[in-house]
Every structure is written in structure tokens, then in C-alpha cells.
Amino acid sequence: MxxxxxxxxxxxxxxxxxxxxxxxxxxxxxxxxxxxxxxxxxxxxxxxxxxxxxxxKTVYDELKSMPNANLAAYALVAGQPDFLEAVQEACFREFKPDAFIKAVATPGGTGSVRHTIFNYTNPGDTVLVSDWYWKPYVTISEEFGRKVSHYKLFNDKNEFNIESFKENFETLLNKQKRLVAIINSPAQNPTGYSLSDEEWQQVIDIMKENAKNQDNRIILLIDVAYIDFAGKGNERRKFFKLFSNLPENILVVVGYSLSKGYTMYGMRLGAAIGISSNKDIAEEFYYSCAHSNRANWSNCNRGAMEVMARICKDPDKFxxxxxxxxxxxxxxxxxxxxxxxxxxxxxxxxxxxxxxxxxxxxxxxxxxxxxxxxxxxxxxxxxxxxxxxxxxxxxxxxxxxxxxxxxxxxxxxx
Ligand SMILES: Cc1ncc(COP(=O)(O)O)c(C=O)c1O
Structure with missing residues (x-):
């Protein structure tokens, strides 16, 4: 046997x-x-x-008002253009960074985590994740033969542990010359922590300092799966502005999800949104992710894309x-x-x-x-x-x- x-x-x-x-x-x-x-x-x-x-109700009434063919048809591999525009608006609101930005549809936020880990690390590399974390970061890394190392999320004062982040970040970057670091904020799973704008600035300062070495490739994945339920108004989106005009060897990827903000958990839709001050790097991001889409699930849920685009485009519906x-x-x-x-x-x-x-x-x-x-x-x-x-x-x-x-x-x- x-x-x-x-x-x-x-x-x-x-x-x-x-x-x-x-x-x-x-x-x-x-x-x-x-x-x-x-x-x-x-x-x-x-x-x-x-x-x-x-x-x-606003989401499902819209979905049910749509012709069957709009739900049944295939979508474009990278996502429908109106969705790719709408998702950037929905994610950044008035805090869109001054940069080249390209979005690709993914099945939930999970797809954006998958694409970032697979496309921006080499086999055997280590991904940096906090010690309180969402388990699929590890599952995805393992699936592709990547390892995970943890920085401490909190210091003794129960603030973001910038020292631990810096130490682990620099150790891995010096060794690998490229690093995917994941920060799940605002509204971290499982702690509910959100980095303050000052803490974000400290993270950026560390990245910028390390970007002075032109051989380094720094990729920051920000998992914002819960952003639509965070803070008062749009205050938890202010930090996006800090990703304007970064050095060219820093790529920021925002993993956006429609699972929570639109209660479309099982409809599997999200987006990977790449932010770079270099147009070619942003384009490269788009084509890497589109290739990954084709190779893994071909294209995403067209009905979900259209629901979101319709709601965001119409001021009354929005x-x-x-x-x-x-x-x-x-x-x-x-x-x-x-x-x-x-x-x-x-x-x-x-x-x-x-x-x-x-x-x-x-x-x-x-x-x-x-x-x-x-x-x-x-x-x-x-x-x-x-x-x-x-x-x-x-x-x-x-x-x-x-x-x-x-x-x-x-x-x-x-
Ligand atoms: C931290 C975190 N990131 C991302 C996701 C993405 O979920 P989905 O792929 O369902 O959008 C979740 C959902 O539970 C999550 O908790």
C-alpha cells in the first residue's frame, strides 16, 4: 500500500x-x-x-439589478478598467500618493499577498512579518518555498516596535539584498492595532535610509483588508500620502480587499495596488501580477467588479x-x-x-x-x-x- x-x-x-x-x-x-x-x-x-x-443591501441590490450576462462573462485578466480605477479611488480617497500607481484585480486581499510574495522574493528568501500575524502569510510563503521571520509588533510601552522592525528589516535586507516586509494596518488581524502616522513616518525613514544602497530592493506590502472599518471618517488613510516620491528602489504594494468593506467575502475580489516613483517599475508590477493572474486563476469575479465600479461611479449610490x-x-x-x-x-x-x-x-x-x-x-x-x-x-x-x-x-x- x-x-x-x-x-x-x-x-x-x-x-x-x-x-x-x-x-x-x-x-x-x-x-x-x-x-x-x-x-x-x-x-x-x-x-x-x-x-x-x-x-x-446597497451592494446586493446593485448585484441583483445587473443583467445575467454581466455576471456570467469572463473579465479581463488584469481586471475591468472601470474597477481598476474605482478601487484606487476607494482605497486612497483624498490621500492618493504622488506616484505612478497601477492596480490589478485579485481574488480577495489574499491574491495580492500571494502575488507580492511570489513575484518579489526569490526561492529560499525570508519574508518579514510581525509576531502577531494572519496565518496565511506563512501558508503562502511556505507554498512557494519562502521562509518567514518575525519582528515584535509591540514594545514594552505597547507601541509599534520600531526597533525590532528596523533590526529584522536590516538583517534580512543586508543578507538578501531584497526584502518583502508586510505590515497589516490599520486594524491589524488579530490585535486591532493601527500604526499612527508618526509610526508610519518612522517605517518610511528606515526604508529610505536603506534605499541609499542602490543594490537594495525594498518591497513593503501593506495589508489594508480592514481599512473600511477603521478610524473616524478617512483619518486612517492619511498615511498613504507618505508614499509620495519615494526612492525608486522602494516599491509599496497595497493589498485591498472587498471582502469586509463590501461584505463580499465569498465573492473573492480585491486588488494589488503598486506604488512607485518610477513608471517602468509600476508597469512591471502590473504585468507581473497580470501574468500571475493568468497562471493561477485566469481572471477574477466580473460581477463583483462591476458592482463596485457602479457604486463608486454614481454619487448617490456611493x-x-x-x-x-x-x-x-x-x-x-x-x-x-x-x-x-x-x-x-x-x-x-x-x-x-x-x-x-x-x-x-x-x-x-x-x-x-x-x-x-x-x-x-x-x-x-x-x-x-x-x-x-x-x-x-x-x-x-x-x-x-x-x-x-x-x-x-x-x-x-x-
Ligand atoms: C489580515 C488579513 N489580510 C487579508 C485578508 C484577505 O481576505 P480576503 O482574501 O478574503 O479578501 C484577511 C481576511 O481575513 C485578513 O484577515
Missing amino acids: ISSMAASHAIWPKEDDAIFGLAAKAQQAVKKHGKDKVINSTLGALMDDNGDLICM KAYEEEKDLYKTMLQKRAEAFVKASEEVGLEILPYRDGFFISIPCDNAKEISDKLMEENLFLIPLKKGLRFAVCAVAEDKCRIAPAMIKKVMDSLK
């Missing part, structure tokens, strides 16, 4: 996605005990107070979309405020939360705590360095009681 047919690079541990596994357990608990008795903070999707998936999204943004911010305040009241240590879908609780025995909390029908995600609570999926009243439950279990296991 043979036990394997796959080529050696394609053999991986036989493990199912842990998050979806826990979400399924939470759903079983709901069936058994009722919605009121269960806190399901597993999935990174926006749920209403009843635990049902929020699907934005206003209605923004109003609807802002209601959910406020709902999310209230939930997070409730969780943060209740944590303070019961003395539960959490990581600095600024924006977004998740809050993290640092601890060493996350799995043990999570297992015990499951017995009390509180479902959250154990990570290597702590627990992730998805405020996006839990009603405000439950966000208020969860910290005390978590603290009690943590104390009982000390």
Missing part, C-alpha cells in the same frame, strides 16, 4: 482550518443551547446582534453605500469599546486596540483557556501568543460580559 502520491513540495500536515472547525463547534452549541447562551467570536465576518451574517457602511462601522466601534472598557474593569490584559474586527489577549496557554471557555459556551480563537476575540461577530451586550468570563478562566488555570 502506498501512502502518498503528491510531489514532496505539496505534502503538508493533514490539518483542517482551526478557525472554521471552532466556528462549527460554536454553531453546534447554538443548536443545542440557543443563541442567547452562546458567544461565538470565532469568525472574522461582520454579524448582526442576532448572529447572522451582515450582507450590505453616498447610500457609505451611509450603510458607517452604521456597521459605528456598531463595530461600540462593541469594541464595550469589550475594552469591560476588560479594564475586570483587569483583563488586552493588546492595544485601535480599530477593526479583532481584539487579542496575550497569554501562554491559549489552547487550554479556549478549551475551558468552550465549556461555558464562549468560543474564541487560540493563537500561539494569545487569544483572539472577534468583536465583529458578537453583540455589544455579550462583548461587555465576555472579558469577565475570560479573566475568570485565566485566573482559575494559573
Whole structure:
């Protein structure tokens, strides 16, 4: 009996996605005990107070008004031109950097991470990621024979750890002469941290200093998957302006996703947006990504592209979309405020939360705590360095009681 047919690079541990596994357990608990008795903070999707998936009406009314042929047809490999224009507007708003900018459609933000890692590192290279991180950065890197090294996200003062970033950045760059560094901000998954504009400036200063060596190739991937739910108004987009007129050996790639901001998770659409002060580098980015599209999934979801382009092009539709999204943004911010305040009241240590879908609780025995909390029908995600609570999926009243439950279990296991 043979036990394997796959080529050696394609053999991986036989493990199912842990998050979806826990979400399924939470759903079983709901069936058994009722919605009121269960806190399901597993999935990174926006749920209403009843635990049902929020699907934005302005988005789905537009989708359903479209002729079948517009949904069914193939799209252009790099993406439909009106979408590629709209996605830049939607991403940057009034803070578009002064640079050459090219966008390519990708299936979700995931596609932009894939393209940046594959197209801007060599086999065996190491990608730089923070120590609190979204796991697919590692999965994607592994898939292509790349390694991952981690900088510490926070210093002792719970601010962005610029020293750790600098040290790891320079070590890898000096060794490899090219580096893809990933920063997931605003609204980082899993901590909810957003770099301040001053912290962004420090990151840019480090990149610029290292760009003085013309042999260096610096690629900064900014994962903004949650930007549409971050900050007041567009304040969390201001930092984009800082990417104006950078040295030519710095390429910034923004990974934009329509999964959260347009509640189109399963429709798989996003964009990789390349920013460079050199026209040829921006064009090269476009053609590398377009080639990767063709080679991997050919083209992306045309209906989703058209929905977004139609909404963004029409001022009335855009206003209605923004109003609807802002209601959910406020709902999310209230939930997070409730969780943060209740944590303070019961003395539960959490990581600095600024924006977004998740809050993290640092601890060493996350799995043990999570297992015990499951017995009390509180479902959250154990990570290597702590627990992730998805405020996006839990009603405000439950966000208020969860910290005390978590603290009690943590104390009982000390
Ligand atoms: C940090 C982060 N980046 C990117 C994504 C992209 O997701 P998608 O490919 O569904 O747009 C997600 C979604 O969970 C995420 O959490």
C-alpha cells in the first residue's frame, strides 16, 4: 500500500482550518443551547446582534439589478478598467500618493499577498512579518518555498516596535539584498492595532535610509483588508500620502480587499495596488501580477467588479453605500469599546486596540483557556501568543460580559 502520491513540495500536515472547525463547534452549541447562551467570536465576518451574517443591501441590490450576462462573462485578466480605477479611488480617497500607481484585480486581499510574495522574493528568501500575524502569510510563503521571520509588533510601552522592525528589516535586507516586509494596518488581524502616522513616518525613514544602497530592493506590502472599518471618517488613510516620491528602489504594494468593506467575502475580489516613483517599475508590477493572474486563476469575479465600479461611479449610490457602511462601522466601534472598557474593569490584559474586527489577549496557554471557555459556551480563537476575540461577530451586550468570563478562566488555570 502506498501512502502518498503528491510531489514532496505539496505534502503538508493533514490539518483542517482551526478557525472554521471552532466556528462549527460554536454553531453546534447554538443548536443545542440557543443563541442567547452562546458567544461565538470565532469568525472574522461582520454579524448582526442576532448572529447572522451582515450582507450590505446597497451592494446586493446593485448585484441583483445587473443583467445575467454581466455576471456570467469572463473579465479581463488584469481586471475591468472601470474597477481598476474605482478601487484606487476607494482605497486612497483624498490621500492618493504622488506616484505612478497601477492596480490589478485579485481574488480577495489574499491574491495580492500571494502575488507580492511570489513575484518579489526569490526561492529560499525570508519574508518579514510581525509576531502577531494572519496565518496565511506563512501558508503562502511556505507554498512557494519562502521562509518567514518575525519582528515584535509591540514594545514594552505597547507601541509599534520600531526597533525590532528596523533590526529584522536590516538583517534580512543586508543578507538578501531584497526584502518583502508586510505590515497589516490599520486594524491589524488579530490585535486591532493601527500604526499612527508618526509610526508610519518612522517605517518610511528606515526604508529610505536603506534605499541609499542602490543594490537594495525594498518591497513593503501593506495589508489594508480592514481599512473600511477603521478610524473616524478617512483619518486612517492619511498615511498613504507618505508614499509620495519615494526612492525608486522602494516599491509599496497595497493589498485591498472587498471582502469586509463590501461584505463580499465569498465573492473573492480585491486588488494589488503598486506604488512607485518610477513608471517602468509600476508597469512591471502590473504585468507581473497580470501574468500571475493568468497562471493561477485566469481572471477574477466580473460581477463583483462591476458592482463596485457602479457604486463608486454614481454619487448617490456611493453616498447610500457609505451611509450603510458607517452604521456597521459605528456598531463595530461600540462593541469594541464595550469589550475594552469591560476588560479594564475586570483587569483583563488586552493588546492595544485601535480599530477593526479583532481584539487579542496575550497569554501562554491559549489552547487550554479556549478549551475551558468552550465549556461555558464562549468560543474564541487560540493563537500561539494569545487569544483572539472577534468583536465583529458578537453583540455589544455579550462583548461587555465576555472579558469577565475570560479573566475568570485565566485566573482559575494559573
Ligand atoms: C489580515 C488579513 N489580510 C487579508 C485578508 C484577505 O481576505 P480576503 O482574501 O478574503 O479578501 C484577511 C481576511 O481575513 C485578513 O484577515
